[in-house]
Amino acid sequence: MKINLAKTNYKKLKVVQINGGYNILKKLNSMGIFEGAFIEKITSYHHGPVIVKVMNSQLAIGRGMAEKIIVEEMS
Amino acid sequence: MKIVLVGNPNVGKSVIFSYLTGYTAVSSNYPGTTVDILKGKTKLCDRECEVIDVPGCYSLEGESVAEKVASEIIKSKDYDIIFNVIDSNNLERNLLLTLELIGLGKPIVIISTKTDIARNKGIDIDYNKLSDILDVKIFPVVATAGIGFNVLEKEIYAVFNNLKLPVPKMEVPSDITEKWKIIGEITLKVQKIYHKHPSFLEKLEEITTTPVTAIPFSFVLIVMSFYLIRFIGEGIINYIFDPLFNNYYMPLVERFSSLFNEGFLKNIIFSKNMTPLEGFSILTTGVYVPFVVVLPYVFAFYLILSILEDIGYLPRLAVILDRLSHKIGLHGYGSIPLIMGLGCKVPGIFSLRILESSREKIIAASLLFLISPCMPQSAMIFAILSKYPLIYTVIVFVYIFLVGILASYVLNKILKGSSNDLFIEIPPYHKPVFKNLVFKIRLRITQFLLDAVPFVMGGILIINILDIFSILDLLSKISAPFLSKIFSLPAQTSSIVMLGFLKKDVAITLLTPFNLSLKEIMVSCFFLVTYMPCLASIFVLLKELGKKLTFYVIIFNLLISLVFTFIFSQAIKLFF
Numbered sequence: 071m072k073i074n075l076a077k078t079n080y081k082k083l084k085v086v087q088i089n090g091g092y093n094i095l096k097k098l099n100s101m102g103i104f105e106g107a108f109i110e111k112i113t114s115y116h117h118g119p120v121i122v123k124v125m126n127s128q129l130a131i132g133r134g135m136a137e138k139i140i141v142e143e144m145s
Numbered sequence: 146m147k148i149v150l151v152g153n154p155n156v157g158k159s160v161i162f163s164y165l166t167g168y169t170a171v172s173s174n175y176p177g178t179t180v181d182i183l184k185g186k187t188k189l190c191d192r193e194c195e196v197i198d199v200p201g202c203y204s205l206e207g208e209s210v211a212e213k214v215a216s217e218i219i220k221s222k223d224y225d226i227i228f229n230v231i232d233s234n235n236l237e238r239n240l241l242l243t244l245e246l247i248g249l250g251k252p253i254v255i256i257s258t259k260t261d262i263a264r265n266k267g268i269d270i271d272y273n274k275l276s277d278i279l280d281v282k283i284f285p286v287v288a289t290a291g292i293g294f295n296v297l298e299k300e301i302y303a304v305f306n307n308l309k310l311p312v313p314k315m316e317v318p319s320d321i322t323e324k325w326k327i328i329g330e331i332t333l334k335v336q337k338i339y340h341k342h343p344s345f346l347e348k349l350e351e352i353t354t355t356p357v358t359a360i361p362f363s364f365v366l367i368v369m370s371f372y373l374i375r376f377i378g379e380g381i382i383n384y385i386f387d388p389l390f391n392n393y394y395m396p397l398v399e400r401f402s403s404l405f406n407e408g409f410l411k412n413i414i415f416s417k418n419m420t421p422l423e424g425f426s427i428l429t430t431g432v433y434v435p436f437v438v439v440l441p442y443v444f445a446f447y448l449i450l451s452i453l454e455d456i457g458y459l460p461r462l463a464v465i466l467d468r469l470s471h472k473i474g475l476h477g478y479g480s481i482p483l484i485m486g487l488g489c490k491v492p493g494i495f496s497l498r499i500l501e502s503s504r505e506k507i508i509a510a511s512l513l514f515l516i517s518p519c520m521p522q523s524a525m526i527f528a529i530l531s532k533y534p535l536i537y538t539v540i541v542f543v544y545i546f547l548v549g550i551l552a553s554y555v556l557n558k559i560l561k562g563s564s565n566d567l568f569i570e571i572p573p574y575h576k577p578v579f580k581n582l583v584f585k586i587r588l589r590i591t592q593f594l595l596d597a598v599p600f601v602m603g604g605i606l607i608i609n610i611l612d613i614f615s616i617l618d619l620l621s622k623i624s625a626p627f628l629s630k631i632f633s634l635p636a637q638t639s640s641i642v643m644l645g646f647l648k649k650d651v652a653i654t655l656l657t658p659f660n661l662s663l664k665e666i667m668v669s670c671f672f673l674v675t676y677m678p679c680l681a682s683i684f685v686l687l688k689e690l691g692k693k694l695t696f697y698v699i700i701f702n703l704l705i706s707l708v709f710t711f712i713f714s715q716a717i718k719l720f721f
Contacts, residue, residue, distance in 0.1 A: 093208055096204075096206060096207070096208055097207075097208055097568060099204075099321050099322075100203040100204035100206065100207055100241065100321070101203055101238070101568075101570070102237070102238050102241070102325065104321065104322050104325060105322070106322065107325065112354065113354055113355050113356060114356075115356050115464070115465070115467065115468060116356065116468075117468055118356075118464070118467050118468035119464050119467045119468075119477065119567050121354055121464065121571065124238070125235065125237040125238045126234060126235050126236070126237060126238065126268075127234075127235050127238055127570055127571075128354070128570065128571040128573075129568070129569070129570055129571065130460070130463075130464045130467075130477075130567055130568070130569050130570075130571055131566070131567070131568055132467065132476055132477075132565070132566025132567035132568060133468075133566070134566045135566040135568060136566075
C-alpha cells in the first residue's frame with residue numbers, strides 16, 4: 071500500500087517499491103529510504119505531508135512524494 | 146594545510162567552524178542554515194590552516210542546490226584533509242556520507258557531535274570499535290559547550306607533525322543500497338539504544354507534530370509571539386529609550402543648537418521643527434526613528450525568532466503550513482524566508498536559497514515583498530497608528546496579508562509548472578544555548594544598525610534639504626493629480642513615496658508631519674509597504690535571482706500594489 075494509507079501506530083513498515091523517477095529515488099535513497107528499508111510512520115496531515123521515522127530521525131515527506139512510496143506491514 | 150568540514154545538514158558544523166577558526170558563523174536548529182561556503186584562516190597547532198565550511202549534505206550524489214555546491218568542492222579534492230562532522234544521535238543515517246567520503250581516498254577524521262544529547266536519549270556508541278571498523282580516527286565532542294576539543298587538538302597536532310595523514314583503507318561499494326547494508330551491519334555492532342522514558346522535550350515533539358494538537362499549538366504560539374514582540378518592544382520604548390531620549394539626549398541637542406546662528410546651516414542640521422517625528426532634523430528625528438522607535442522592536446523580534454529557531458520549531462511550522470503553501474505554489478519550507486522577512490527583507494532574500502526551483506523562488510520573493518512588512522516598517526505602522534484604536538492597525542496588516550496571498554495565488558496560476566514536494570528532516574528539540582542566542586541576536590542587531598541607520602539618517606537629511614529648497618512643494622504639485630485622484634491621498638505625500646524607495650520605514654514615519662487623516666494614513670501605509678522593495682533588498686535580489694527575474698518581481702509587485710491601493714482607498718471610503 072501507499073505509505074499515506076498505512077496506519078500510524080509506530081509499527082515497522084518495509085519499503086517494497088518506490089515509484090519515482092531518478093531524482094526522487096536519489097533524494098529518498100540518500101535519506102535512508104530504499105527498497106528493503108524499514109521505516110515507521112509517525113503521523114500524517116490531511117492532504118498534507120507524511121511524517122516518518124527513518125533510522126533515528128524524523129522526515130517530513132510531501133504528499134505527492136509520499137504516494138510514490140509503497141510499503142508493507144511487518145507482522 | 147586546507148581542511149574541509151563536511152557533514153549532514155544540522156549536525157553542528159557551523160559551531161565547529163566557529164570553534165576552530167574563531168570566526169562567527171550563524172547556527173540554528175534546522176537544516177540548511179549554511180548554504181554559502183564559509184572560509185576561515187586559523188592557526189592550528191602552530192600551522193596556518195584554511196578551514197572551509199561546506200554546506201550540509203546527506204550524500205555526494207544529492208540534488209539540492211546546497212548538496213551540489215558541497216559535492217563539487219569535495220570531489221575537486223583540492224584540500225589536504227576532511228573533517229567529517231557526524232551527529233551521534235543519527236549515527237546510521239550520517240554514515241552514508243562518511244562511507245562516500247572514505248571512498249574518495251583522501252585523509253579523513255570524524256568529529257562526532259551532540260554526544261551529550263545522545264547519551265541522555267539512551268544512545269550508547271562504542272567509538273573505539275567504530276574507529277577500528279572504519280579505519281578512521283573519531284573524536285566525540287559537545288561542540289556547544291566546547292567539550293572534547295582539547296583531545297581533538299592534540300590529535301591534530303600529532304597528525305600534522307607526523308606528516309602522515311590518515312587515509313582509510315576500507316573498501317566501499319559504489320551501489321547505494323549496498324552501502325546501506327554495510328552501514329546497517331556496522332550500526333548493529335557499535336550502537337546500543339537503551340529504552341528511556343520520553344523527556345519533556347520528546348513529549349513536546351510529539352504534541353507539536355501530531356496534527357490534532359500541532360495546529361492549535363502553532364496558532365497559539367504565533368499569536369503569543371506577536372503579542373510578546375509588541376509587549377517587549379513597547380516596554381523598552383516607553384520605559385527605557387523614550388525617557389532616555391527626552392530627558393538626556395534632547396536637552397543636549399537643544400543646547401547644541403543654541404550655539405548656531407539662525408540661517409541655512411542651522412536649518413540643515415536642525416530643520417524648521419526640532420520636535421522628533423514632526424520635523425526633518427537629522428539629529429532629532431534621524432536619531433529617534435532608528436534607535437527609539439525601531440531598534441526595540443527589531444530586538445524583540447530577533448529575540449523571539451532566535452529562540453524558536455534554536456529550539457527547532459521552524460521545520461515543524463513548515464510541515465503545518467505545507468498544504469496551505471501548495472495552494473500558492475510553494476511547499477512548506479517556503480514559509481521560512483517569509484518569517485525571516487518579517488525581521489528584515491535582506492536575510493529573507495538570502496534564505497530563498499533553501500528553495501530549489503526558480504519558480505518557487507519567484508513566488509516566494511514576490512510574496513516576501515508583498516506579505517511581510519519588515520520589522521522597521523511594522524514598528525512605524527504601530528507607531529503612527531498608536532493614537533487610534535488597535536483595530537485599525539489590525540486592518541492594515543490583515544489587508545497586506547490577504548493581498549499577498551491573493552497575488553501569489555494568481556502567480557501560481559500564471560507560472561508554468563507545479564510546486565515541488567516538501568522533503569525535510571525534522572530535528573529533535575534542543576534547549577537553546579544562551580551563548581549562541583546572545584551571539585546570534587547581537588550579530589543580527591549589528592547588521593540592522595549598519596544597514597539601516599545610515600539610510601534613515603541620510604534619507605531624513607535629503608528630505609530636509611528638499612524641504613528647505615521648496616522642492617518638496619514642487620514634487621507635490623507634479624504628482625498631486627495622480628495621488629489625490631487615484632488614491633485620495635494629499636499631494637505632499639509624493640515626496641515620501643520617492644523617499645520610500647530608499648528606506649521605507651522612514652517614509653512611513655515621515656507621514657506624521659503632514660497631519661494626515663486616519664484613512665489617509667491607512668492607505669499610505671499599505672501603499673508604502675507594498676509598492677516597491679527598498680534599495681538594499683533590490684541589490685540582494687539582483688544577486689540571488691539575476692536581472693531579468695528581479696525586474697519581473699518588481700513590476701509584478703508595483704502592479705499589485707497600485708491596483709490594491711486603489712481598491713483599499715475606495716473600500717475605506719465606503720466603510721468609514
